[in-house]
Amino acid sequence: MKNINPTKTFSWKKLKNHFQEIKKITINDLFITDKKRFENFSINFENMILFDYSKNILNQKTINYLVNLAKETKCFDAIYSMFNGKKINVTEQQSVLHTALRYNNLNFFLKDKKIYNNIDKILEKIKNISNDIISEKWKGYTNKKIKNIINIGIGGSQLGPLMVTESLKSYKNKLNLFFLSNIDPDQLISIINQINPEESLFIISSKTFSTQETITNALSIREWFSKNINTNLNKNIFSKHFIAVTNNINEAIKFGIDKKNILPLLSEIGGRFSLWSSIGILISLSIGFNNFQKLLQGANKMDYHFFSTPIEKNIPIIMALISIWYSNFWNTETEAIIPYCDNMRFLPSYLQQLNMESNGKSIDRNGNKIKYQTSSIIWGDVGTNGQHSFFQMLHQGTKLIPCDFIATAIPNHNKYKNHHTKLIANYIAQTKALAFGNINDYICKQNIYQCCFGNKPSNSIFLKKITPYNLGLLISYYEHKIFIQGVILNIFSFDQWGVELGKKITNYLVENINKNIQKIIKYDDSSKGLINFYKYFN
Ligand code: F6P
Numbered sequence: 001m002k003n004i005n006p007t008k009t010f011s012w013k014k015l016k017n018h019f020q021e022i023k024k025i026t027i028n029d030l031f032i033t034d035k036k037r038f039e040n041f042s043i044n045f046e047n048m049i050l051f052d053y054s055k056n057i058l059n060q061k062t063i064n065y066l067v068n069l070a071k072e073t074k075c076f077d078a079i080y081s082m083f084n085g086k087k088i089n090v091t092e093q094q095s096v097l098h099t100a101l102r103y104n105n106l107n108f109f110l111k112d113k114k115i116y117n118n119i120d121k122i123l124e125k126i127k128n129i130s131n132d133i134i135s136e137k138w139k140g141y142t143n144k145k146i147k148n149i150i151n152i153g154i155g156g157s158q159l160g161p162l163m164v165t166e167s168l169k170s171y172k173n174k175l176n177l178f179f180l181s182n183i184d185p186d187q188l189i190s191i192i193n194q195i196n197p198e199e200s201l202f203i204i205s206s207k208t209f210s211t212q213e214t215i216t217n218a219l220s221i222r223e224w225f226s227k228n229i230n231t232n233l234n235k236n237i238f239s240k241h242f243i244a245v246t247n248n249i250n251e252a253i254k255f256g257i258d259k260k261n262i263l264p265l266l267s268e269i270g271g272r273f274s275l276w277s278s279i280g281i282l283i284s285l286s287i288g289f290n291n292f293q294k295l296l297q298g299a300n301k302m303d304y305h306f307f308s309t310p311i312e313k314n315i316p317i318i319m320a321l322i323s324i325w326y327s328n329f330w331n332t333e334t335e336a337i338i339p340y341c342d343n344m345r346f347l348p349s350y351l352q353q354l355n356m357e358s359n360g361k362s363i364d365r366n367g368n369k370i371k372y373q374t375s376s377i378i379w380g381d382v383g384t385n386g387q388h389s390f391f392q393m394l395h396q397g398t399k400l401i402p403c404d405f406i407a408t409a410i411p412n413h414n415k416y417k418n419h420h421t422k423l424i425a426n427y428i429a430q431t432k433a434l435a436f437g438n439i440n441d442y443i444c445k446q447n448i449y450q451c452c453f454g455n456k457p458s459n460s461i462f463l464k465k466i467t468p469y470n471l472g473l474l475i476s477y478y479e480h481k482i483f484i485q486g487v488i489l490n491i492f493s494f495d496q497w498g499v500e501l502g503k504k505i506t507n508y509l510v511e512n513i514n515k516n517i518q519k520i521i522k523y524d525d526s527s528k529g530l531i532n533f534y535k536y537f538n
Contacts, residue, residue, distance in 0.1 A: 001081050001088055002074040003365035006324075006488055007372050011069035018065055019329045026455045027055055027435045034059070043315050045305070048470050049477075051315050052460040055435040056322055056402075057330070066321035067311045070488060075317060078487040079307060085115075089270070089494035090365070096494050097266070098273035098479070102300040102472070103293075118266060122278050125263055126292070129243070130284040133201065134173060140198045141229065141237040147176060148195045151282050152221060153205030154181040154213045155353060156271025157245070161282035163350035164275055164295065167471055169343045170412040171287040180221070183213040188220060197228045202242050204257070205279055207265045209248035212506065218255065245278045270494050272353050273479065291468040298472025306480045316480035319459065323485055326402045326457065327373040336394070337380035340407035340427040341466060347406070348380035351478060358482050358493040365490050374489050383407075384426045394434060395452045403458040405431050406474075410465035431458045514538075 006012055031037050031054075041054035041063075058066075081088050085095040101119055132138035136145040151158060158181045165177055178191045202221055206214045225241065226233040239258035246252045247265045263278035275283065276296060284292040302316075311317050326332040337348040359375035380386070383405070394401055407427040411420035437454025438444045444451040463470050486493030513531060523531065 001078045001086075001365070001487065003490055004073045005364065005366075005368075005490055006069060006073055009069060009072040011065050011072050014065045015062075015069065015325070015329055018061060022057065022059065022062060023330075025057070025059075027057055027457070028454060030057070030059060031436075043313060043318075045315060045473070046301075048464050049473055050460070050462040051319070052462065053318065053322060055431055055460070056457040057455065058322065058325060062325065063312070063318070063321075066318075066325060069324075070311050070317055070321060070484070073488045073490070075311065075484055075487055078484075082483070083307060085268075089492065091492050091495045091497065094494070095268045096270065096273075097268035098270065098276055099299075099303050101269070101276040102296040102303060102476070115266070115268070118264070122263060122266075126278060126281045126284045127289045129263075129281060130289050130292075133285055134175070134288065138201075139240070140200070141231075141240050142198045144198045146201045147174075147199040148178060148201070149175050149282065149285050150178045150180055150191060150195065150200060150202045150221070151205055152180045152202060152214055152217050153245075153279075154211060155357075156274050157205035157207065157211075157214065157279055159346070159350045159353050160272070160275030161279060161286075163344075163346040164283050164471065164475075165286040166346050167341075167344045167466060168283075168287050168291070168468055170466075171291050171468065173286065173288065175285060177282065177286050180217050181213065183216055185220075188217060192221075192224055197225050197241065200241060203245060203281065204242065204252070204255070205245045205282075207247045207269075207271050207274065209244070209246045209251035209255070212503065212510075222256070243281075245281060271496075272357055275475075287468065294468040295472040298467075298469035298474075299476035300472070301469075302473045302476035302480065306476075316477050317484050319477075320481045320484040320488065322459070323376065323402070323481070324488060326400070327376050330400055331373075332376065332400050332402055334377040334379060334399070334401055336390075336401055336403040337378060338383050338386055338403055338405050339380075340383040340405065340423055342382055343412070343466065344406065345382045348378065351380075352378045354478060355482050357496045357499075359486050359489065359491060360498065361486075361491040361493075363491075365492060370489075370491070372489070374491055375485075380404075383430065384423065387426065387430065391430065394456060395437075400456065403431075403434070403456075404461055405458055406461045406463070408463045408466045412466065427460075431460055434458055 034040060037054045038052065040060070042050060042052040044050050078088070082096050083099060085097060087093055087095050089096050097115060100115055133146050139145055151161065158179050162179050165172065178195070180187060180191055204214065204218045209215070229237065231237070235258065238256055239261055242257055243261040243263070244252040244255070244257040245263045245265055247267055249262055249264065252262050253259060263281060265274060265278050269277045276299060280292055283295065306314060306316050323335065337351050339345065339347050355378045356375050361374050362370045364370050393399070394403065405427055407424060411417065433452060434456035435454055435458065437452035439451060439453055463474065483493055
């Protein structure tokens with residue numbers, strides 16, 4: 001990968017000048033001057049997903065300069081390096097191989113083909129365990145069938161499988177899925193109140209097997225389990241109810257997990273990219289292994305597109321460039337993700353981690369402090385709910401907020417078809433209202449308070465239907481978009497050192513909060529005040 005400061009490129013300078021021209025033009029003007037704007041600024045991906053980026057404040061000149069920016073910053077060098085297995089996660093000296101998990105022979109340059117054997121073995125294990133549980137061959141220690149699957153994990157060890165299994169709810173089997181992530185015992189208590197240990201399988205998902213929240217929850221669950229079974233806990237019983245997904249096999253064994261119940265999570269797979277890996281056992285358990293494979297195949301299809309399509313038509317690259325256009329030239333600070341699909345309600349929080357943990361950096365690949373914008377703040381909620389809360393600000397607020405509107409053409413249910421038609425009408429109406437406003441309407445001329453000035457940008461991402469394959473396409477699209485943003489912005493997208501300091505201070509505090517007031521004295525005045533408030537009541 002080349003380490004190029006994007007602001008020093010020729011294209012960046014061109015874009016700066018171009019911004020002065022285009023900021024006077026509205027989306028409305030752009031549609032008036034280009035009668036084929038939709039055709040020119042949308043990509044229909046195999047009739048599976050339509051990416052319409054025509055309602056943005058940009059024209060062909062903008063795209064040309066942005067494409068040149070991607071060329072100048074050597075995007076394809078970076079893409080080949082990733083698929084090639086080069087150690088592009090430099091600060092952790094790791095390759096980045098989540099794409100290799102999706103039956104990919106794009107990673108054909110990989111010298112170490114052993115990775116494929118490992119991946120095959122992991123997939124085989126996912127298949128066997130999920131088939132055994134779903135078919136009820138795997139039973140609990142009292143011979144009862146397993147009804148509940150409880151994932152104990154946080155971050156990438158939770159958000160991916162949670163978002164996927166909820167998005168694909170209509171493919172779910174009868175197994176009840178629970179996600180225990182928060183260290184707040186309210187969540188633990190709520191889950192244990194709903195399950196019977198004899199019918200429950202606990203999956204401890206942690207790449208490091210050291211995350212405080214996960215290990216604390218796992219220990220409490222183990223204790224609860226042993227107290228709530230009507231016999232003494234032994235190895236055999238434990239192995240019928242506990243499995244682990246981890247890169248830290250030794251710690252999992254020490255915890256008591258049977259070796260055969262450990263699904264390895266390869267070091268080359270980052271936590272937030274791990275749903276394709278052994279973390280995907282949750283997905284396979286919930287929607288079956290065949291559907292899990294279709295998810296991988298969909299992602300693989302987008303990998304091919306990303307790897308082999310010229311920048312001008314490369315969906316993840318074009319969308320990454322549009323994000324950079326807004327954050328760095330229009331000075332936008334946030335991007336909203338708005339799925340018009342209730343089952344996709346976890347997509348914003350999933351993309352928060354994917355985007356902000358990857359690109360929330362301020363030191364460039366040369367070790368210099370960055371003077372431009374990197375990750376936007378990602379937020380959002382489902383339509384139509386959001387329309388009755390934060391949309392007011394999208395339409396009339398002072399901030400410019402680019403949005404991704406996501407919907408599916410074919411509904412999950414034929415029943416209540418009229419709901420879906422109304423949902424889609426809302427989906428299209430909102431992007432139209434944002435882009436064009438109502439400045440020419442009588443109402444606006446009469447009453448300024450009712451005026452929507454328009455010129456608010458959005459992308460419409462329209463899936464044919466929410467299927468495992470199409471969801472795979474969509475997630476892989478976002479992964480690559482975020483990767484390319486990081487490449488162009490000259491940052492390391494695959495580490496997350498920023499989360500470490502907070503963990504360190506927490507551990508120190510946990511150790512000292514109840515005993516050594518002297519040590520706590522060295523805390524800042526505010527933190528001391530907070531500690532004292534806590535100690536007063538405890
Ligand atoms: O704290 C951040 C993080 O390291 C994420 O990157 C990761 O997905 C999450 O914690 C969970 O980590 P683990 O799977 O090792 O428990």
